[in-house]
Amino acid sequence: MSTDVTVETLGGERMKLNMGPHHPATHGVLRLMVETDGEIVAKAVPDHGFLHRSIEKIGECVEWPMFVPYTDRIDYVCAMNANLAYCVAVEKLLNTDPATAVQVPLRAECIRIIVAELNRISSHLVAVGAMSMDLGAYTPFLHGIAQRETVNDIFEKLCGQRLTYNFVTIGGVAFDLHKGAEAEITAFLDAFEKEMIRFNKLITANTIFRDRCAGVAAISAADAVAYGLVGPNLRGSGVDWDIRRDEPYGIYDRLAVRVPVGQGFAGRNGRVGDCYDRFVVRLLEINESVRLVREALKMLPAPVEKKTDATGGYQADVAKQLRKPPKGEVRVRTEAPRGEMGYVIVSDGSKTPYRVRCRTGSFTACSIFQKLMRGIFMADIVTVIGSFDIVVPEIDR
Amino acid sequence: MEFGPAVNTIATWISGPDPSWWAVGIGLVAVWVIPVLAIVFPVAAVGQIIERKVAAAMQRRHGPNTVGMDGILRLVVRLAFFFLPRAAQDRIQARITALPGVGWTLGLLQRSGLGQLAADGVKMIGKEDIVPAGTDGLVFRAAPYLALVGAFLPFAAIPFAQNLVALEVPVGALYVVAASGFTVVGLLMAGWGSGNKFSLLGGMRAVAQVVSYEIPVGLAIAGVVLWCGTMDLHQIVAHQYNGQWYSFLGWNIFQSPFLALLACLLFFAGLAECQRTPFDMAEAESELVSGFNTEYSGLRWGMFAMAEYSEMILVGALVSTLFLGGYQSPIGEPWIMSLPGWLETIIHAGILLVKFTLGVVLMVWIRWTLPRFRVDQVMRLCWLTLVPLCLLSLFGLALTMLLGGLAGGVHTGPAYGRIPGMQHINLDALGWLVTWVVPVGFAAVLVAVARRRHGQMHPALKQLTGGA
Amino acid sequence: MILAWVNGIYEGVDAFLTGMGTTARFLVENVRGQGGATAVTRQYPQQPAEIVGERVRGHLFNKADICIVCHACDKACPVDCFSMDGERDANNKMRASRFDIDLSKCIYCGLCVRACPTDSLSMTTGFEIDPHTDAGRYLFRRNTGQLDRKLDAPDVVRMAQLANQPRESLSAEDRAWLDSVVDPAGEHLIGMYGLGYFTPEEKAKADAERERKKKEKEAAAAAAKAAKAALEKAAAEKALAAKEAATPAGRPDGGNAP
DSSP states (O other): OOOSOOGGGSOSOOEEEEEOSSOTTSTTTOEEEEEEETTEEEEEEEEOOTTOOOHHHHHHHSOTGGGHHHHHHHSGGGHHHHHHHHHHHHHHHHHTSGGGOOOOOHHHHHHHHHHHHHHHHHHHHHHHHHHHHHTTOOHHHHHHHHHHHHHHHHHHHHHSOSSOOOOEETTEESSOOOTTHHHHHHHHHHHHHHHHHHHIIIIITOHHHHHHHTTTTOOOHHHHHHTTOOHHHHHHTTOOOOHHHHSOOTTGGGSOOOOOOOOOTTGGGOOTTSHHHHHHHHHHHHHHHHHHHHHHHHHOOOOOSOTTOTTTOSBOOOHHHHHSOOOEEEEEEEEETTEEEEEEEEEOSSSSOSEEEEEOHHHHHHHTHHHHSSSOBHHHHHHHHHHHTOOHHHHHO | OOBOHHHHHHHHHHHOSSOOHHHHHHHHIIIIIHHIIIIIHHHHHHHHHHHHHHHHHHTTOOOSOSOOSHHHHHHHHHHHTTTSOHHHHHHHHHHHHHSTTHHHHHHHHHHTTHHHHHHHHHHHHHSOOOOOTTSOHHHHHHHHHHHHHHHHGGGGGSOSSSSOOSBOOTTHHHHHHHHHTHHHHHHHHHHHHTTOHHHHHHHHHHHHHHHHHHHHHHHHHHHHHHHHSOOOHHHHHHHTOOSSSOGGGGSGGGTOHHHHHHHHHHHHHHHHHTTOTTSOTTTOHHHHTTGGGTTOOHHHHHHHHHHHHHHHHHHHHHHHHHHSOTTOOTTOSHHHHTSOHHHHHHHHHHHHHHHHHHHHHHHHHHHTTOOOOOHHHHHHIIIIIIHHHHHHHHHHHHHHHHHHHHTTOEEEOOOBTTBOOOEEEOOOHHHHHHHHHHHHHHHHHHHHHHHHHHOOOOHHHHHHTTTO | OHHHHHHHHHHHHHHHHHHHHHHHHHHHHHHHTGGGOSOOOOOTTTSOOOOOSSOOOOSEEEOTTTOOOOOHHHHHOSSOOEEEEEEEOTTSOEEEEEEEEOTTTOOOOOHHHHHOSSSOEEEOSOOOOOTTSHHHHHHTEEOGGGTTOOOOHHHHHHHHHHHHSOGGGSOHHHHHHHHHHOOTTOSEEBSGGGSOBSSHHHHHHHHHHHHHHHHHHHHHHHHHHHHHHHHHHHHHHHHHHHHHHHSOSSOTTTTOOO
16 A cells, blocks of 8 residues: 555646656656656656667667677666677577578577576666665665676676676677686675575565555556566566566576566565565566576586587687678567567668667566556655666667 | 753852853853864764764775875964975974874874865865755755754753753753754755755655654653653753662663663654654655755755754764763762762763764664655654554553552652752562563563464565575 | 554564664674675775786777788777778788777777787776876877887786886886886877877877878988989989990991891
């Protein structure tokens, strides 16, 4: 129960309030045009486009492999997953013609899973940390960021960058795992699980936090599907849908992906699909990712000298294919931390794409804001934004 | 107007047996303003550094540790030896730094962040005092002063030591609550005068919250008044003296579980009164940008910050005075009383300083632990939890006193300093045990039943928190 | 209802105490440095970031003596930050006469490095661009005379090491070498190791400088050529005159032709 006041019972005089684009809780440059009656929000319209950089248009101008660094910038919080989505799409395009077919080495597939899931962990850490910071708890955020830094250290050793990795390439990955990577990752996971328990004690189990999220902006399963919510936001509403399990790409079909869904975790005051469910689903997904990384590490084949080797190599040779890819159109969707990241790629057989269209989770999440932000408190606006874990460059691209 | 004996003594000393108003003014300055400036002001300033250091330690950071006193030392040397050339001044500074202990002290000041404190102060004074267009000029400008007045007036009635109390009025407790109400006017004026919708919302929230939380504060103080039979803060302090070497057992907080509960309630209601997390509705950084002080800068902003920290100290001092024996030491008083008067005053003031600094540290600790409430939850907490608990405690306290009186536990306590002995509910060990065991046991049973009925936790959450 | 109320209070107190205990443990661990839980932040720039791993993508660096100006990096670059010219050297091998990397455009993606066939292009571990640090102050200024100076990898390492130390602690030799490579007072704010330019104005200035030098060189070469040609002409004329003087008059072949 968030409020007994409904929009219909509000007074006629409304105050217009512009939240953002420079506001501490709008996660970048999202702007909300809010109409309030005192503390109660009557209407909130998201306004985006402040971070539009024409990335899709750039995609038509650069060659196939040159677009990979740009995918880093579409969602810089989980750049590995963004790289992966585009590369999987291009590989699918190449595979439409047997003459240009590409076989990604098994080791590369395993490394992809490892880095994607590690990046999902670090991305969710930002999500849950930022949400708890929006609700006034600063300490959990910094502890989440400290753990994320460890992941970034691993990635820096792996590919040399901490944020925009450009690591996954078409046909494999850019580098093999560095020396001692397996031990490092395992050590991180062990320490991380212990740290997360303390994190959860500090914020997830906190009554104030739970009561602030419980029952706020609950989305029914039907609404979630109708508004095109994806990823944890969809699963928070209790819809059991995960691309990694239901439409597997890479070698996700060989891994047992368990999908946590929202069940009204907040208890008495909670409802399925409220902000607390979305928050807890992310935390459960972190645990799931930890397990997947461990599984992928077990599956990892031994490295061999030849980098194009079908098992132990890490990068298939695709330079020739990319100069003259098959004509056609492919659609691929992958499960990024912020939900489905889908690509539609149209090729006219030249060395640059004819059209690159990217579909991201944050954009569809914005569509439901207007419906949710009615009759809630001013303070709940930041809870809702935080619970959807939007990343503004992903909305605007 | 009744002033403390020290004020009267000074005034009489200056201008004879019937002191004129200016002599009383000098006495007030000596007994009220100087202690406030000497004790509260520095602690309020250092409180900001404590806050940043504690937050940093909890968040695996360093906190302020870079800015040192070198610049200030240089300034002093430049001013003191202005007639010498630059190089000679630098040599003198180097020699001063090289003196035994000086370098070490400077390093300590730098690492502990106190250099940052000085730098912040200078920055705050030096910054431009911006009055944005669209503000309500006078209201905007006057607001910080009112906030500061509200934070400093109540200290007049707080006894810092036996003779260091400016106002020894029979309604001291009431006066403290009333005087601290000035702050809310300041906050509302700041919210309105800023001409900013976020500020306005913050100001309105502040009013709603502070006015509501005056109720539990008042009720909690009423409990102590009921127990001690007086509203004079100094007499309340004296009432808590049991004349033994284990004098901490005489403190109000150990007298009854209801008084202990009231102490906690007063502390939390006070936390809400000074707008600290988890009750910082009015500032609510992530919602209202910075609430009522969004548009303030420089010294005016500094006044708000000072008012906030002074209010924290006030809450700490009030809880100490009402429940923790005020300026008394926990290990008996005779050893202090036998000292010369000035030393006794310093030791007493120091003990109170330690007590309220601990309160401030606790508030800082809470701030960096808990998330923020929502507006309706703050109100619900006040009216549906704190106020009923206060009323329950008052009722329980009254019952304890009634039964204690019937059991013949009323005695005249020891005299304390110049304050004569007062009537105490002074039970023997068995009575004291009963006073504690019965209410606590009842509460424990109630909680156990309630947990069995309502205390289910989702298994997924149990898994996330390590099966706890 | 009362039980729910009591339960609510209990939960609140419980969560409060748990939270306070957790943060207290964080505090104690941080202060005592237990379990690797000391402060994770770094005191930059006094305590510069640790370089983890060898694959760090710092600034681009081209080893000019093995670069064959094949333009592979140029083609792989998504942001067009390269501009280069080449010329044949004495062994008829392509060598870079100009290799500019616009570091203000570079997005540090590393695609050029992966494309480089001779491994001449690499990314350094130095990433400092803050002119307030020692390294940044040295590495980003050069005077006109130093502009075209190319460095080998060991030199780059040496320069980074020297620039990171206080200047007073360097030996005279090191200091002289460092001064020959970089100049804190130099007028060109340039990319790492003199391989890139920051603003268009600076680039234009450097280009103009290079053009001027090239023209001077060309002019000098042309003058030398002209002088040589004149000399040769004079010599030829002299030789001809001598021949003419040696051969008898009439047909030069002595009338043997049919």
